[in-house]
Amino acid sequence: MADNVSYGWAGYIARVNLTSGDITKESDEEMQQDYIGGMGFANKIMFDEVPAGTKWDDPENKAVLAVGPLTGSGVPLGGRSTWATLSTFTKDYLIVDCHCGGTLGAQLKYSGHDGLIIEGESETPVYILIDDDKISIEDASAFWGKGTRETTEGLCKKHGLDCCVAAIGPAGENLLPYACVMNARSHSAGAGLGAVLGKKKVKAVVVRGTKGVNVADPQMVADLSDYMLAEVLGSNNNHVVPSTQQSWAEYYDKGSRWTARKGLYWAAAEGGPIETGEPKPGEPNTVGYRCMKSTKDLGPEAEKYTVKMAGCHGCPVRCYTNVQVPRVKEITGYSSTGNTCVPNFPVSSYMPGIAPVAGITDEDGTLTDLSVVYNQVVSAIVDDLGLWCNYAQLYRDIAHCYASGIFERVLGDDYASYRFEDFFDNQDPTPIVKILTDIAMNQSEIAYVGHGPLVWTERWDDAAWYDNAKSCLINYRGWPVHHAIECFGQVGGLYNMMFNRDDMIHSAVNFQGCGLPIDLKKEMAKEMWGGEDACDPDKAYTPINDAKIEFAWWSIVTDVLHDSLTLCNWVWPMAMAPEKARDYRGDLDLEAQFYTAVTGVEVTTDDLYKAAERIMTLQRGYSSLGMTDAEGNMGCNDFRNVHDVITEWVFEKDPDLKAFEKGTDKMDRDDWQKALGMLYKRFGWDEELGCPTKQCLDDLGLDDLESALDEAGLLVDGGTPYDERTRTYSGVLSDYCGNNPALAQ
Amino acid sequence: MKENTALEHVGSGADRLDAFFTRRGFVKVSGAFVATMAALGLLPETAAAAPTSSKGKIDYYATPSHVLKINRAKCTGCQRCEMSCTLKNDGNSQPAAARIHVRDGFFYGSELGSGDGIYYSCEWNIRQCHMCTTAMCQTACPHGAIITDESTGVRSVDPEKCVGCGTCVAACPYHMPVVNSVTHKSTKCIACGRCAEQCPNGALELVEWENVNHASGPTRQENPDPLISEVQDYVGGGKVA
Structure with a gap:
C-alpha cells in the first residue's frame, strides 16, 4: 500500500x-x-x-x-x-x-x-x-x-x-x-x-481504545457479514437445527444449542418478557435469540430469572446467560451472574456423577430451582476470586476428594469447618463460599486442589484418580478432556494430546453436535476431509483411517487459525449451515475472504491453514526444548511416550464391551498408537516420536526453531514433504456458496 | 406471558427544550412560508417552528425523514452496531467514533450508581441520535458545519467545515456527536440504518420520523443496587474481615 x-x-x-x-x-x-x-x-x-x-x-x-x-x-x-x-x-x-x-x-x-x-x-x-x-x-x-x-x-x-x-x-x-x-x-x-x-x-x-481498525475493503466486510448472518451462521457451537420441532425446520435435535422456541422467554426482561420465538435462517435480526443458554444449562427454573443473553464483542451469537437470582445475591452480594461455559453449570454438570448433590434434580431428573442457585453462587464466586477450574477439573476433584474421604483424611481439624455434608446432602449452597475462597487464598491445605491434579494426587496419594474414567483426566501431564474420545473417537482423542493444557478445540465437536443426520454428515465429511468414514455415529466407532486423520488435523489447524486471527472457535469454522437451500453446507473459505477484505492481502484457505500448521509446529518444537524425559533431563522429543500419553481409562472403560463395538467409545491400544503415527505424518513430524522434522521445519520456514532444536540435539531428519502430505481446501464447498459476495467478484 | 413491546421513559429534558423554542416563536424569518408548507402537508407540524441552522440563518425546515427507534431490553451488548456504522460511514471499524453508542454504558449504565450495566441490572442504554426537531448540535455549531440534507432533512457533518471543536457534543442534550480521536472531525447519525441491519436482536429499528424522546428507555434503575466498591465487604461472595 x-x-x-x-x-x-x-x-x-x-x-x-x-x-x-x-x-x-x-x-x-x-x-x-x-x-x-x-x-x-x-x-x-x-x-x-x-x-x-x-x-x-x-x-x-x-x-x-x-x-x-x-x-x-x-x-x-x-x-x-x-x-x-x-x-x-x-x-x-x-x-x-x-x-x-x-x-x-x-x-x-x-x-x-x-x-x-x-x-x-x-x-x-x-x-x-x-x-x-x-x-x-x-x-x-x-x-x-x-x-x-x-x-x-x-x-x-x-x-x-x-x-x-x-x-x-x-x-x-x-x-x-x-x-x-x-x-x-x-x-x-x-x-x-x-x-x-x-x-x-x-x-x-x-x-x-478510541482508534479504528483500518479495513481495506469495508464494503466486502459488510457484504460477507450480511451473507454469513443470513445463511451460513448457526447458533452457539454452530448448531444449525433447532432443539425442538419447528415448522420451518426439516430437522431438530434435542441436544442442539439452537434452543429458542415459542413460549420460551427472557422472562425477567425490562418492560416485560421477551419471547425467544422461532428465529429462522435468513433473519439477521433474530440471530441473537437462537441460543437461550440460561435454561439450556440451568434447567427450566432459570427462565424466570433470565434478563437476556450477552457475550463477546462483535459476536451476533449471544451465548452468555444473564440472570438475576435473588438468593444468589443474598449469598454472594452480586445480583448479576451468568456465563456460557463451565462456570454456568459447575455443580449440576460435574459433581453429581461423582458425589450426588441433594435437591438439584427432581424425580424425573429435571434440574430444579435449587440447581440454579447452586450453579450461580459458584459462578459469582469464582469470577470474583479470579479462580479458574481447569475446564471443570476443580469441581470434579472437589466432589471426588469429598466422596472418597480424601478431604476428611488430609484437611484435619479444618475439615468440619467446610461443612461438605451441608453442601452435598442438606441442600445448602453456602458452604461453597468458604471452600472456594480458601482455595483461592492458597494458604490452607484445601488449596492444593487448585494446584492441579499433578500436585494434589501426589500430595494426597491418589495417583489412581488419573485412571478412573470419572476423573475425565485425559493426559498424565495434568489436564482433562475437552471434547475427547466421545467426539468421534480417535479424532477427539488425538487433538486432546496436542497442547500443554486442555485443547479448547471446537471444530469437531461443533460438527458432532450440529444436529444434522449422520448420513448427511458423512456426505459433508467426504467433501471436506476426503472420506465419508471421517466420522462415525456416536459410540459406533471404526478403526483409524486417513479421513479421520485429516479431520483431526483440520480440527487442530482451524482452532489454531481462529486463535490467531482472532475468531471464536466455539462457533467457527463454518463447516455447516442452517439453510436448507444450500444443502446445509457451510463455507470454509470465509476466514480467507474476510482476511483479504480486511487486510488487503490476498490469501487462500490453504495459505491460512499452512500458517496455522506453522504455529502449531512452533509450539510443539518449543515445548520439546523444555520437556523433561523419564530421567528428568530437559530437552526431549519423544512426544509419543512422554507427552501424548492418553490416560489408561480410555482403554479400560466399559469392561463388557470391546473397542469399536456399538455402545462404547472405548479405545484400542494398537489403533491409538497407529493413529498417533498417522497424525504425526500429516503434520510432517517424525512418525515415531511426534516431533518436528527438518523437512517440515524447512517447509514451514521455521529456521530459528530448526537452529534451536539442532543445538539442543533434538532435530531429526525424515518427515513427509509438505506437498505430499497436504490436500486442497480452498473452494471445496463453493458449489453451495452461490450467494457468497466474494465469489461474485 | 405478556410480550415486551415498548418501554416506559424517564424524561431527559430534551423534549422540554423543544417546547421552549416552540413557545418562544424563535423562528420568525419565514414563518408564513413554513406554515403554508405544513398546511399543504409537505412538512410535519412539529418541524414548522424549529430552527435548523446556526448563525440565525434558516435554510431548511423539515424534520428528518427517519430516526432510530430502540428497545434496550433487547440489546445484548455485542456492539456490532458501532462497528457496522463506521465501516459504512468511515470505511474503518472504530466504535468510539460511531454514531450510536453502546460501549460506554455496557459495564455500568449511564453512570456509576445507575444500577445498570452488565455488572448490575444487565440493562444499559443504546444511545442514538434523536433527530431532534430542534437540532442543538446544528444550531450551536460555530462554523455552520452541520448541514441539512435537502431530500431527507437529516443533518450531517461537513468535514470540510468542521474543526473538531466539540461544541456540538456539548450542545446535544444526549451528547451524541463524537469528535473522532483520529480525524478530529465530528460525526453524527445520518439515519442510514446500517446499525439496525446488523443488530442480531432487533433492538434497533430505522423508522419514519417520530418523536423518540419518550421511547429511549430508562437511564437508571428506580432502586439501584448500592455500588460494590462503596459497600463491599464481600470478596468472592464471602464476607471477609
Whole structure:
C-alpha cells in the first residue's frame, strides 16, 4: 500500500518491563504473514524471548497478550484474544495459550496495539494503563486484595466507564496455579495466567481504545457479514437445527444449542418478557435469540430469572446467560451472574456423577430451582476470586476428594469447618463460599486442589484418580478432556494430546453436535476431509483411517487459525449451515475472504491453514526444548511416550464391551498408537516420536526453531514433504456458496 | 406471558427544550412560508417552528425523514452496531467514533450508581441520535458545519467545515456527536440504518420520523443496587474481615 496504512493489524506491540519500568512499542510487521496474530504472535514472542527451562514464577517468564488482523474489524465473532505464558499447573511449565472473550481484545486493538508483552516483575502492586498511545504503570496498592468486580469498578471509576479492565482476584495475588484473569464480569483467560500476573504484581490491565481498525475493503466486510448472518451462521457451537420441532425446520435435535422456541422467554426482561420465538435462517435480526443458554444449562427454573443473553464483542451469537437470582445475591452480594461455559453449570454438570448433590434434580431428573442457585453462587464466586477450574477439573476433584474421604483424611481439624455434608446432602449452597475462597487464598491445605491434579494426587496419594474414567483426566501431564474420545473417537482423542493444557478445540465437536443426520454428515465429511468414514455415529466407532486423520488435523489447524486471527472457535469454522437451500453446507473459505477484505492481502484457505500448521509446529518444537524425559533431563522429543500419553481409562472403560463395538467409545491400544503415527505424518513430524522434522521445519520456514532444536540435539531428519502430505481446501464447498459476495467478484 | 413491546421513559429534558423554542416563536424569518408548507402537508407540524441552522440563518425546515427507534431490553451488548456504522460511514471499524453508542454504558449504565450495566441490572442504554426537531448540535455549531440534507432533512457533518471543536457534543442534550480521536472531525447519525441491519436482536429499528424522546428507555434503575466498591465487604461472595 502506497499510503503506508496498516490494514487489519494495528502494526505495533507494546512492551512493558516491570523490573525496569521501561515502556516501549515495536512493529509486528515481520510476523504478520507467517504468524497472523493472537496465538501465533504470542507463541512466537515466547519462543524468541523466554528460554526453555524457565519456571512459570521466574521473572524471566512473560505474559503475552495478542490479537489478530480480524479482531475488532467488524468480522462476526472477532472479539477474542489469546495470551501465552508458561503453564503453572501442567508438567514442565511449558507454554500454554489462555484465551478470552469479553471486550479486552477489541479494546486493545482500538488502542492501536496488536499485543502487550508483560515482562519482569514489580516489587509493589501495579496495574498497566493503556489509553490509546499512552501507556503507564500505575500504583495498584488500593486494589490489592480486592475481588475482580470491585477492582473493575474502582478502575472504571478512575479511568472511565468505557475502559475494559482485565483483573486478577485473590487467587492470582496468592499465586494459586488455577488463577485466571477476568474481564467484562465473567470472561476469563485461564490456564494459570492469573498466578503469572500475580507473581509480577500486576493487578490489572486497563485498556481504552478510541482508534479504528483500518479495513481495506469495508464494503466486502459488510457484504460477507450480511451473507454469513443470513445463511451460513448457526447458533452457539454452530448448531444449525433447532432443539425442538419447528415448522420451518426439516430437522431438530434435542441436544442442539439452537434452543429458542415459542413460549420460551427472557422472562425477567425490562418492560416485560421477551419471547425467544422461532428465529429462522435468513433473519439477521433474530440471530441473537437462537441460543437461550440460561435454561439450556440451568434447567427450566432459570427462565424466570433470565434478563437476556450477552457475550463477546462483535459476536451476533449471544451465548452468555444473564440472570438475576435473588438468593444468589443474598449469598454472594452480586445480583448479576451468568456465563456460557463451565462456570454456568459447575455443580449440576460435574459433581453429581461423582458425589450426588441433594435437591438439584427432581424425580424425573429435571434440574430444579435449587440447581440454579447452586450453579450461580459458584459462578459469582469464582469470577470474583479470579479462580479458574481447569475446564471443570476443580469441581470434579472437589466432589471426588469429598466422596472418597480424601478431604476428611488430609484437611484435619479444618475439615468440619467446610461443612461438605451441608453442601452435598442438606441442600445448602453456602458452604461453597468458604471452600472456594480458601482455595483461592492458597494458604490452607484445601488449596492444593487448585494446584492441579499433578500436585494434589501426589500430595494426597491418589495417583489412581488419573485412571478412573470419572476423573475425565485425559493426559498424565495434568489436564482433562475437552471434547475427547466421545467426539468421534480417535479424532477427539488425538487433538486432546496436542497442547500443554486442555485443547479448547471446537471444530469437531461443533460438527458432532450440529444436529444434522449422520448420513448427511458423512456426505459433508467426504467433501471436506476426503472420506465419508471421517466420522462415525456416536459410540459406533471404526478403526483409524486417513479421513479421520485429516479431520483431526483440520480440527487442530482451524482452532489454531481462529486463535490467531482472532475468531471464536466455539462457533467457527463454518463447516455447516442452517439453510436448507444450500444443502446445509457451510463455507470454509470465509476466514480467507474476510482476511483479504480486511487486510488487503490476498490469501487462500490453504495459505491460512499452512500458517496455522506453522504455529502449531512452533509450539510443539518449543515445548520439546523444555520437556523433561523419564530421567528428568530437559530437552526431549519423544512426544509419543512422554507427552501424548492418553490416560489408561480410555482403554479400560466399559469392561463388557470391546473397542469399536456399538455402545462404547472405548479405545484400542494398537489403533491409538497407529493413529498417533498417522497424525504425526500429516503434520510432517517424525512418525515415531511426534516431533518436528527438518523437512517440515524447512517447509514451514521455521529456521530459528530448526537452529534451536539442532543445538539442543533434538532435530531429526525424515518427515513427509509438505506437498505430499497436504490436500486442497480452498473452494471445496463453493458449489453451495452461490450467494457468497466474494465469489461474485 | 405478556410480550415486551415498548418501554416506559424517564424524561431527559430534551423534549422540554423543544417546547421552549416552540413557545418562544424563535423562528420568525419565514414563518408564513413554513406554515403554508405544513398546511399543504409537505412538512410535519412539529418541524414548522424549529430552527435548523446556526448563525440565525434558516435554510431548511423539515424534520428528518427517519430516526432510530430502540428497545434496550433487547440489546445484548455485542456492539456490532458501532462497528457496522463506521465501516459504512468511515470505511474503518472504530466504535468510539460511531454514531450510536453502546460501549460506554455496557459495564455500568449511564453512570456509576445507575444500577445498570452488565455488572448490575444487565440493562444499559443504546444511545442514538434523536433527530431532534430542534437540532442543538446544528444550531450551536460555530462554523455552520452541520448541514441539512435537502431530500431527507437529516443533518450531517461537513468535514470540510468542521474543526473538531466539540461544541456540538456539548450542545446535544444526549451528547451524541463524537469528535473522532483520529480525524478530529465530528460525526453524527445520518439515519442510514446500517446499525439496525446488523443488530442480531432487533433492538434497533430505522423508522419514519417520530418523536423518540419518550421511547429511549430508562437511564437508571428506580432502586439501584448500592455500588460494590462503596459497600463491599464481600470478596468472592464471602464476607471477609
